[in-house]
Amino acid sequence: MSGVRxxxxxxxxxxxxxxxxxxxxxAVSGPxxxxxxxxxxxxxxxxxxxxxxxxxxxxxxxLIQRSDDGGQTWQPVGNQFTYDGVPGTHQxxxxxxxxxxxxxxxxxxxxxxxxxxxxxxxxxxxxxxxLDGGQTWQELPGLRGHGSGPSWQPGAGGLCLHTIVxxxxxxxxxxxxxxxxxxxxxxDAGKTWQAANRGLRSQGIPDPEAEVxxxxxxxxxxxxxxxxxxxxxxWDVMRSDDAGESWYxxxxxLPTDFGFPIQVHAHEPDxxxxxxxxSDSEHYPPDGRLRVYRSRTGGNEWEALTKGLPQRDCYVNxxxxxxxxxxxxxxxxxxxxxxxxxxxxADAGDSWAPIVGHLPPVLSVxxxxxx
Amino acid sequence: xxxxxxxxxxxxxxxxxxxxxxxxxxxxxxxxxxxxxxLCYPMLRGTIRDHGTRQRRAMVRLFACGQDxxxxxxxxxxxxxxxxxxxxxxxxxxxxxx
Numbered sequence: 129m130s131g132v133r134x135x136x137x138x139x140x141x142x143x144x145x146x147x148x149x150x151x152x153x154x155a156v157s158g159p160x161x162x163x164x165x166x167x168x169x170x171x172x173x174x175x176x177x178x179x180x181x182x183x184x185x186x187x188x189x190x191l192i193q194r195s196d197d198g199g200q201t202w203q204p205v206g207n208q209f210t211y212d213g214v215p216g217t218h219q220x221x222x223x224x225x226x227x228x229x230x231x232x233x234x235x236x237x238x239x240x241x242x243x244x245x246x247x248x249x250x251x252x253x254x255x256x257x258x259l260d261g262g263q264t265w266q267e268l269p270g271l272r273g274h275g276s277g278p279s280w281q282p283g284a285g286g287l288c289l290h291t292i293v294x295x296x297x298x299x300x301x302x303x304x305x306x307x308x309x310x311x312x313x314x315x316d317a318g319k320t321w322q323a324a325n326r327g328l329r330s331q332g333i334p335d336p337e338a339e340v341x342x343x344x345x346x347x348x349x350x351x352x353x354x355x356x357x358x359x360x361x362x363w364d365v366m367r368s369d370d371a372g373e374s375w376y377x378x379x380x381x382l383p384t385d386f387g388f389p390i391q392v393h394a395h396e397p398d399x400x401x402x403x404x405x406x407s408d409s410e411h412y413p414p415d416g417r418l419r420v421y422r423s424r425t426g427g428n429e430w431e432a433l434t435k436g437l438p439q440r441d442c443y444v445n446x447x448x449x450x451x452x453x454x455x456x457x458x459x460x461x462x463x464x465x466x467x468x469x470x471x472x473x474a475d476a477g478d479s480w481a482p483i484v485g486h487l488p489p490v491l492s493v494x495x496x497x498x499x
Numbered sequence: 500x501x502x503x504x505x506x507x508x509x510x511x512x513x514x515x516x517x518x519x520x521x522x523x524x525x526x527x528x529x530x531x532x533x534x535x536x537x538l539c540y541p542m543l544r545g546t547i548r549d550h551g552t553r554q555r556r557a558m559v560r561l562f563a564c565g566q567d568x569x570x571x572x573x574x575x576x577x578x579x580x581x582x583x584x585x586x587x588x589x590x591x592x593x594x595x596x597x
Contacts, residue, residue, distance in 0.1 A: 163508060187558040187592040188508060188546040204512065204542040208550045 132454045133198065133496040134472070135179065136464055137166035140488035142181055144199040147483075149456055151474040154483045160202065161193065168235050168449055170494045171198075175243035180262060182233035182248070190232055192248075192262045205262035209233070209250055212269035218252065219281040228252045228272070235449060237292035241299075249289035253280060253306040255318065268318035271304065276323065276340040283307030283343050283362075290448055291344070296351045303357065303372060308343035311359070313372050324372030328361060346448040348390045350397035358400050358427070360390040360448070365402055367427050378427025383414050389451040393476060394459040398426040401461060401477060403446040411466075412443035420463070422477050436480035437471065444469070449492035456497060464490025501532055502587035509547070509590070513540040518587055527582035529561060530573040547590060562589040 134145040141159025160166075164183045172178040179195040181202070190209065193202045209230045220226035231251040239245035244261040254272050256265040271277075271289075280287060288307055295301035300317045303324070310325040323339045333341045343362035350356065359366040359375065363386050366375045379385035384404045393399035400423045406414045413419060418437045421430040444467035454460035461473045468487035473480045500520040505513065513519070521535045530553075537544045544550060547559050553573070555561070560569045564578045564586050580586035 185508070186595075187506075187556070188512075189549075189556060190545065191512070191542075207545045210551060 130456065131498045132456065132460060133171070133176075133498055134452070134462055134470065134483065135169040135171065135199070135492075135494040135496070136470055136487065136490060137169045137181070137449075137492035138464075138468070138488040138490050139165055142166040142169050142183075143484070143487060145470065145483050151454075151456075151460055151472055156484055157199065159488075160199070164191075165232075166491065167233060168492045168494075169199075170236050170238060170492075171496045172238040172243040172246075173240050174238070176496050176498060178238070178243040178261075180236045180238060180246055182236055184232040190230070192233065192236075194262050206258065206264050209248070209254075209256055209265050210267070211254060211272070212267040216272075217278055218287060219279060221282060223281075225278070228254070231286060234288045234290045235292055237294060240294055240296055247292050247294075247302075249292050249304060251286040251288035252282075253287045253289040253309065255289055255292070255302075255304055257318070268314075270314070270319050271312060271321050274312065274321045274323070276309070279340065280306065280309040281341070291347045293347050293349050293357070295349075295354045297354045301354075301371070303347055303349075305344040305347050305359075307345065308362075309340050310342040310344050311347065311372055324368075325375070326373065327368075327375035328366065329364070330362065332362070345388045346390050348392045348400070350392040353397040356397065356426075358390050358392060360387050360402055362386065362408060365390065365427065378423070380423070380428035380430055382421055382430050383419075383432075387446075388448040389446055389463065391451040391453055391461070393461075394453045394455045395457070396424070396459075399424050399476070400427060401451065402430075403451070403463065405445060411445040416441050416443060418442040418444065418465075420461070420477055420480075433473075433477040433480070435478065436473075447491055449494075450490050452493045452495040454495045454497045460495065462493050462495055464493045466490065500584050501527060501535075501581065502584055503532065503536060504587045504589050505543075506590060506592040508592065509543060512542055512546065515540075526574075527577045528574050529568065529571065529577065532577065532588060533573075558593040558595060560591040560593055562591055563587070 131148045136143040141162040143158030169181040181193040183191040215228035217225035235249040237247040248256040291305035293303040312321045313324045328342045345360045348358045355371045357368045365379045391401040417439045420433040444465035450464040464470045466489040470483045503519045
């Protein structure tokens with residue numbers, strides 16, 4: 129029988145939420161790794177039993193956990209992330225050079241075809257890859273070797289590589305996003321990279337249209353349209369139709385175009401979801417109303433989705449890795465909040481219900497569709 | 500045997516209850532004890548000391564016999580009661596937030 133497994137990373141552990149395809153009754157497992165920050169838990173598209181989790185703490189550093197049985201049991205695997213060669217410097221908040229220092233893993237992106245291959249986006253920003261199921265990690269140094277590396281500056285959350293998008297059509301093509309450097313693309317499996325920020329405009333940097341320096345919050349791609357990318361930037365919702373060569377704004381009628389996540393419907397490449405947040409210094413929904421916005425036209429025309437969501441006195445945030453979709457029919461949409469709720473919609477966003485309401489602040493949500 | 504008491508999160512990670520007992524050859528120092536600890540429990544590598552520099556992580560402390568030994572040199576001998584197994588070496592997560 130088909131069903132879904134929702135993988136939730138929080139400030140104080142990981143949780144696994146499971147349901148059958150009706151998505152009405154949920155079993156909650158966890159906390160796994162209680163007390164640790166779980167920036168991301170995700171599963172291999174090639175083997176749904178293979179999960180990876182990024183576990184960290186200010187006290188004891190970084191761990192990577194792996195499950196081979198869908199999250200019932202876990203084993204720590206390799207946690208050594210060593211920058212290639214002499215790491216050099218990037219800019220610090222005050223503009224001075226600062227040595228590259230590993231802080232934590234933000235995002236794990238398993239290969240689309242090989243359960244043992246997984247990419248890790250880390251802070252300070254770099255891309256690592258494991259070819260042995262997470263036992264060992266090697267940096268793909270061409271990214272930091274992009275000539276702009278010494279000019280990268282951290283966003284408020286750190287200099288983090290938080291988004292990794294793999295092109296299902298071309299295994300050599302990878303997109304990454306870094307706060308606050310922007311989007312980079314490789315077409316040769318990570319050897320060389322080019323900045324992919326043309327068309328972005330950011331008022332908070334000296335040259336608003338600079339090649340590098342934009343605070344990109346999240347990218348999304350539908351696998352059937354790998355040349356089309358959607359972006360939630362610090363401010364502005366953006367779209368590219370040419371694999372990041374150029375971007376244009378699709379914020380349209382959104383009440384605010386600040387936010388963190390962006391998500392594409394599993395079956396409809398033109399259907400996109402965002403969660404607008406009031407402003408860069410007020411990380412909560414406008415008017416205390418938690419609204420997901422959906423565009424069925426690839427942007428510009430957005431409708432508020434409110435049924436089942438709190439429409440008063442709600443001041444939570446939805447972080448960049450905290451939305452997901454399942455591949456059932458109809459498409460399920462999920463998001464977690466900094467208030468510890470995980471909401472699910474089994475009808476593509478038309479109506480919502482909480483799966484859980486009192487978890488620690490949610491950092492990430494991923495969904496596996498089980499058959 | 501050298502007795503080591505890990506903080507709760509690392510006991511969970513290493514799947515041990517209570518104290519860890521280690522057979523350490525030669526001089527009993529922070530370095531020699533931690534080297535054997537990490538050999539016996541490889542999942543602890545990187546959690547107490549940095550992988551590369553082998554320096555103690557900033558928010559980890561080492562106590563024994565009522566003393567804070569965190570800032571002692573890694574090759575300095577540990578107190579005799581630790582070397583004799585009468586007292587444990589305490590590995591402590593610093594009190595801070597969370």
